[in-house]
Amino acid sequence: MTTLIKNGTVVTATEKMHADVLIDGEKVVGVAAPGAHGWVADSEIDAAGKYVLPGGVDVHTHFQLPFGGTYVSDDFESGTRAAAFGGTTTVVDFAVQVKGQTVREGYDAWMALADGNCAIDYGFHMIVGDINDSSLKEMEAIVDDGVTSFKLFMAYPGVLYSDDGEIFRAMQQAAQDGTTIMMHAENGIAIDVLREQAVSRGETDPRYHTITRPPTTESEAVHRSIVLAELAGCPLYVVHMSAKEAVAELTVARDRGLPVYGETCPHYLHLSLEDHVAAPGFEGAKYVCSTPIREKDNQEYLWNALARGDLQVVSTDHACFFFDDDEDTPDRDLPGPVMGRQKRLGEGDFTFIPNGLPGVEERFNVMYQSGVVEGRFSINRFVELVATNPAKMFGMYPQKGTIAIGSDADIVIYDPGTSFVYSTDTIHGNIDYTAYEGMTIEATIDKVLSRGKVIVDAGTYVGSKTHGRYLKRGLSEMPV
Amino acid sequence: MTTLIKNGTVVTATEKMHADVLIDGEKVVGVAAPGAHGWVADSEIDAAGKYVLPGGVDVHTHFQLPFGGTYVSDDFESGTRAAAFGGTTTVVDFAVQVKGQTVREGYDAWMALADGNCAIDYGFHMIVGDINDSSLKEMEAIVDDGVTSFKLFMAYPGVLYSDDGEIFRAMQQAAQDGTTIMMHAENGIAIDVLREQAVSRGETDPRYHTITRPPTTESEAVHRSIVLAELAGCPLYVVHMSAKEAVAELTVARDRGLPVYGETCPHYLHLSLEDHVAAPGFEGAKYVCSTPIREKDNQEYLWNALARGDLQVVSTDHACFFFDDDEDTPDRDLPGPVMGRQKRLGEGDFTFIPNGLPGVEERFNVMYQSGVVEGRFSINRFVELVATNPAKMFGMYPQKGTIAIGSDADIVIYDPGTSFVYSTDTIHGNIDYTAYEGMTIEATIDKVLSRGKVIVDAGTYVGSKTHGRYLKRGLSEMPV
Amino acid sequence: MTTLIKNGTVVTATEKMHADVLIDGEKVVGVAAPGAHGWVADSEIDAAGKYVLPGGVDVHTHFQLPFGGTYVSDDFESGTRAAAFGGTTTVVDFAVQVKGQTVREGYDAWMALADGNCAIDYGFHMIVGDINDSSLKEMEAIVDDGVTSFKLFMAYPGVLYSDDGEIFRAMQQAAQDGTTIMMHAENGIAIDVLREQAVSRGETDPRYHTITRPPTTESEAVHRSIVLAELAGCPLYVVHMSAKEAVAELTVARDRGLPVYGETCPHYLHLSLEDHVAAPGFEGAKYVCSTPIREKDNQEYLWNALARGDLQVVSTDHACFFFDDDEDTPDRDLPGPVMGRQKRLGEGDFTFIPNGLPGVEERFNVMYQSGVVEGRFSINRFVELVATNPAKMFGMYPQKGTIAIGSDADIVIYDPGTSFVYSTDTIHGNIDYTAYEGMTIEATIDKVLSRGKVIVDAGTYVGSKTHGRYLKRGLSEMPV
């Protein structure tokens, strides 16, 4: 079965070329000037006037994750379908080892949840929540299963938190194995003091979530994790960076040539404490996540860091919870593992608001709009940030993240001649709000191909939950 | 006329793929998996086991340039042929406006020198040596002729030197036109004091050339030119950077998001004051250039800056002068404009040594060897540094600098299964030494194609001095 | 003749002690606890409830200086008397060597102007406006006359400007002699381009004086002068710093242990572009000086630099010109060398406004009020900034700048129990405005002693213009 995508503008991290793309089965096998190649295919897609882009790679999602007494509302089925609608053809989610479990047990449990339920290809990072001699050995062993990145938490004491010694030992293990440490970098110990004090003063509104996580609690943790990673000799990838002070720490370390990397997320680039988290009433709960949404002046700094390369990846940290539910809400007619109250758990005390936002569906579009259309960077850099770099960073390149001979035919046909407006009514995830309500995107996704198969066509999902395949990832091939 | 390059490993700044490349006339028209495309071509090149690389782009050469009472020994014919031998398929040389001339006069003179004498495609930057109301207007006008970058000198008072006011006005002009200012950044005024004092103390050996140009005379000028460029609002490209302190200034400015860029040259990465410039006798004169070859510890800093992106381009500043000539040397059996003494002019007084080194032939190979083979960066980054970035920086992309649909078929077939050793006996330029004498390169250039035509084949030049075409360059498309 | 100052609070850079001070002739000879010493003196001053402070040392004044077609309106007589009224007992003015003159001629001319006309002791820095082999030798010779600091200009091309080579040679001379280079650090060459362009666009109001001297024209020059001073090996003292970016350059250099120092002036700490220079009409001309008064947010940065030690001295750069004069103004009943129009010369074109402000009378009081009363630093630091450091910096310590055994009895009896308001009506210099109009000072100067002699008493001048003596200054004893 061959497919020919004709007459489009093919864009990669480096190129922008008028060319036809030939797909054979699951792979891209040819790129050629229209009229020069003589190819006849089983099917043809007309991409005239459209971009032919690599499918998005979102390396930070959370589906079915238990958090704060509830679960994120998207399961692998609803979540990966929403991703597909949004032009993302690969996700890397997080398998979780909790205290008392083996790493393998965590991995197996999450593999089982995803298996047979994914619209698109997926991989797993491993959250190592219990670092000890035995789990360190498992970190090495699980590389053979395609897990080459391990996430640790400097926040959430008593839950997923690791102390500096545990972190350091895991980093030494990663250094030995060539794997990558991912870090949730916030000084959770100091933050917990601030949270307790705020609540005891009656400061319980959602905005105190941000106020009790001041920027230096993030930059301090970034600094510390860089020091530990340098001592251990491993690459470090800091997740969901939001404070300019924190990115500045990364910049200084990268200037010294250290293999340290950072991602930010669309919500840090578009939302602010002033306009969103501190909105009247409980509205701000929608935007409660950690690291927190910060003051507006951080946004331009983050955009600049993306443009100049000090941040390398845009992911979503997708972790959604229903906002407008309460105990009296009747059963909702929605798929997914939701039960009872979600964001509303934190009414009256922000510390009970589940942390997280939806984003897996919106990332590709909002980054194109604010990045490319608004002139912050080129369409090549856009592709690099949402597809190529994430794939290189986490050992999926060149299978994923680009349009090249031999790569998986994960492709978005993107039409810059049309536009649409984000609204809760038209999103596809198992969630009742979007953070980009009312935002106009000056392009639409015409088609999404995953391994050569069209899975979204003109706004309709034509895929299947058994299509997505587990990705055994290799070691990172990210240059400094 | 079509050509098929078969079974090679095609490398671009982003990709590395096993693919065949189809050329139609002067252009690349297809890239496809061997066996998947069904293409039949007029001629075939077997690239099995070899790299298929974009031809090198050297954006800093000097052919036929008068300097210090003599001329560089390579003219456009000998120089571009040497470039071709070394895998470089595009050069950008410098047309010179001297005091009292119009910009146009300088441009016309250099166009005439090059016309009909080049083995490969060529463009011109413009050295503006006389900045005034009229030459500023000419800077704008000459963009239509494909000159979009203008070089100024903070060194060489009384010759090409411009003062800060002249520089600032030229930068304002560039900001208005979208063109780029290239800067020779050395505080020539302070350096001249040091040179005079050294000579008056009898410090006349070649090594005093380096000693009288201390690192901060470079970093100061870089800092100053960044300040002026930021005030004026224009992009700045600092040529031939050699001091780590100077690169550090660039790094700090780039961290702030300023569009400032830097190149270094292979000689700064491989040669040192200790081992080369301070060699016994007059030997060091071979390595006299400005900015100077510095102490060894700068090298690793420069390599690191290339790897991490704070320097974006490797060029040569090719400007060669015969070393082993003297007044008694009989006529040499060599092409080119050489006359009389060259490096030997400075015996007894280093200030009379003509500044410059050969390099246009060696750049591609030595950067591959020291960069890729020795593990300092990937082959993708190599391609980016010697081809893609120079092309993007100076408005030649995507015509030059990559292998993509629609690009010029400037291609190097590179064989990593063989090796050779650099030696004066085997180089091809009009010069009697190489700075890389004895260096082993673990690859050889099998073939060089310029616009689809093979011009070097298995070590033999099969091109023509009428093949090379003038390149009208566009504005820079370099991202920060 | 002995004097006993009784019961006051004696303050030095280090101490604050309840003590009596015994003066014998011109010197302080004893400090002791009241009641413990048994001293009987020829005269007694009751300082109960008052501070006993070292007299102020203002190391940057300009009296009788020709500038822009006029002269500063204070001559040595009116200027030093105003200083005395304001608690300043030592000034260091500038002798000027202009092009074509010897250093000695400049020195002699200024010595003659001051001789017999000063209310207080005075010294001279030397402005070297014509650097050549011969004037460099004179820099060494004049140390014997007590001139140990030499001021150069990176601004005012064509007038006092020196190029980097001249500066560098003067710095080498200073390094050899142990003397200090003072720098007016502004990139005057770039500024002149901006000024010309502004005027040609019709931007002629006073505020364009500031706008055409952007902060980086100051910080660039500071950076460059530090680089040159480090190369030459001499101490550097940057005068009248106003931009936070410029002070930041100093900070970085001092962090590396370089002997570089900076002064600021009260007007940079109290006035702003927004409120003063950009005032409606021609009012802003009062505040035109170079470096310029800048945007308000620089003030807190400068205060912080004074508090933490990155700026070491507060001087005045006193250089006053009448504001409200015009060609029709009849002869004024004022002493001093004023003639014709002064600030009004620049009506219609800010480039003709003479640069400078009065301040020698106000410095001591406004620094006490804004520094000490408003809590920005201790009274010890106040004494250090206005007296001790200037004296140490310029080789006058311990004769001047402190109250210690053997020091000159230059003392201010300062009464924090009273207050007054600055107003044009009550100032004493030969000038028709004060920059601090309406500012309340919560202390008054009760008495000023110069070498043991009361010269100001309860607001009345009781000194004499023949009292002041020339100070042969030694080399700087300023620690880093």
Add this chain to the structure above:
Amino acid sequence: MTTLIKNGTVVTATEKMHADVLIDGEKVVGVAAPGAHGWVADSEIDAAGKYVLPGGVDVHTHFQLPFGGTYVSDDFESGTRAAAFGGTTTVVDFAVQVKGQTVREGYDAWMALADGNCAIDYGFHMIVGDINDSSLKEMEAIVDDGVTSFKLFMAYPGVLYSDDGEIFRAMQQAAQDGTTIMMHAENGIAIDVLREQAVSRGETDPRYHTITRPPTTESEAVHRSIVLAELAGCPLYVVHMSAKEAVAELTVARDRGLPVYGETCPHYLHLSLEDHVAAPGFEGAKYVCSTPIREKDNQEYLWNALARGDLQVVSTDHACFFFDDDEDTPDRDLPGPVMGRQKRLGEGDFTFIPNGLPGVEERFNVMYQSGVVEGRFSINRFVELVATNPAKMFGMYPQKGTIAIGSDADIVIYDPGTSFVYSTDTIHGNIDYTAYEGMTIEATIDKVLSRGKVIVDAGTYVGSKTHGRYLKRGLSEMPV
């Protein structure tokens, strides 16, 4: 009872003056020019040709402290007597609250140990080893007892270690009370991993003590404690700094105007890993302390930081343990609490070497020699570092730390016309080695006065263990 110190050179942090000093009882009551004062005293001290200096203030000593299964060998009697021999007239030791104790219990215990046993005046900082709601309240209450500084540990997990939350809460308490937090800044958690791993690899020699505490484990902790202190709003004083990277963190914070301070100790300025800790055999154990003695190149950085003000205090962290003891050593004829093995506890495993060095006797002399005689800073800066700043920093000024009217007559008569050599045979503490063995000091202590009483005279101790008095300290008066 009055005393007159005649004809000496009186030195303070600011002044250097030829003067007589009059003491009445315990206080300095007069300073006057010889011949000018007419004073007759009960006793006279001839200081002609000698310096009259403030007695040293050592704000970091440990007497009688239990550590690692033994005690430091100096008790308050032997320790304060050794201090007096070395020109130090004030010590501030550490009272310790251990887990389970109240702050008050710790304070009372240490007050009892010192009471009646001190040759000189003494105060206490409080080590808060158990931070909780109740001990936080006690931190406020104990200010009335003259304890205004509280030491926390980021090292020694399981012993004195506090986590970031405890630290932060203590800092908030200090911010509220105006007290100062002292920090042992090392990432003890990461260090413990390195120590365990070293031992398990058989790396047990003393030098591994330094190697397992790399510089960034110090600088990281300094950075973190600065972040927490800035968030809490309290002053921070980092003890015993040894790594240049750590001081650099302090410098950056001070440049921003933060009230953060640092001390170093003579051993970090004179000893190195290369020459001392890595000495053959077990010799290195003498120099095992934490933070560790580091590589030699840190020394010049520390000296520079002292000279330029980024470190403000030189203390000793005096904590001595016998080196040449073993189980077979018969009872030694020495005072103090020594029992059994001390440094030898760590033979075969460096982790058992008690941490610490003697220094209270040597500090004053070695800092004078290496600082003043060797030209690193002035004698004024010497006085500031060893006396004035420590007194201001910890609320003892002006009672201690200077020679001023009303200050305690704590005075050292110091003779720069003589010299001596440090040797184990001639030191006076309860210890069997000095770190400065063989070092020549080009001055000798002629006399030491404590509150007007001579306690050391020509090398003989003439004091009494009941002379020393407890100092109720006030809040810090240290400027930034």
